[in-house]
Structures are given as C-alpha cells and as structure tokens.
Amino acid sequence: MRAVLEHAIRAAQNESKGSRALRERREAVAWIMDQDRSRLFSFENVCETLAINVRWLRAKLLARTPPGGMPLRGANL
Numbered sequence: 203m204r205a206v207l208e209h210a211i212r213a214a215q216n217e218s219k220g221s222r223a224l225r226e227r228r229e230a231v232a233w234i235m236d237q238d239r240s241r242l243f244s245f246e247n248v249c250e251t252l253a254i255n256v257r258w259l260r261a262k263l264l265a266r267t268p269p270g271g272m273p274l275r276g277a278n279l
Contacts, residue, residue, distance in 0.1 A: 213227055
C-alpha cells in the first residue's frame with residue numbers, strides 16, 4: 203500500500219509537461235480527492251492502513267500540486 207501512495211504522490215507533484223505526465227497527474231489528484239472508501243486501495247483506506255491522517259495529507263498534497271493537476275471530470279484511478 204505504501205508503494206501505491208508513493209506513486210500517487212510522485213505523479214501528483216510531477217511538473218513535466220508531456221501528455222502522459224499530465225494524465226497521470228490528473229488521475230493521481232482525482233484519486234487523492236476521492237472520498238469513496240469502497241475500494242481496497244482508495245486513498246482514504248491506504249492512508250488509514252498506514253496510520254496517516256487523511257485530511258492532513260490530502261491538504262498538503264493538493265496545496266503542492268502543480269498547475270494543470272486538477273482532475274478531469276469523472277476521472278478514476
């Protein structure tokens with residue numbers, strides 16, 4: 203689960219301009235913003251399993267997300 207979180211953090215903070223990097227950043231931000239706990243590897247479940255405060259980490263990550271990191275409508279990770 204830690205690897206999933208680390209990958210999403212790297213993708214959300216990636217400032218590369220390529221279309222692949224932008225897509226991955228949008229998907230990562232959508233995953234971070236999603237509050238649905240029905241999936242085993244949801245952001246909230248991963249944080250809870252790793253004993254990380256979900257609200258704190260989400261706020262920190264979204265504050266540091268580069269421009270263009272907002273998710274596409276309906277994007278899921």
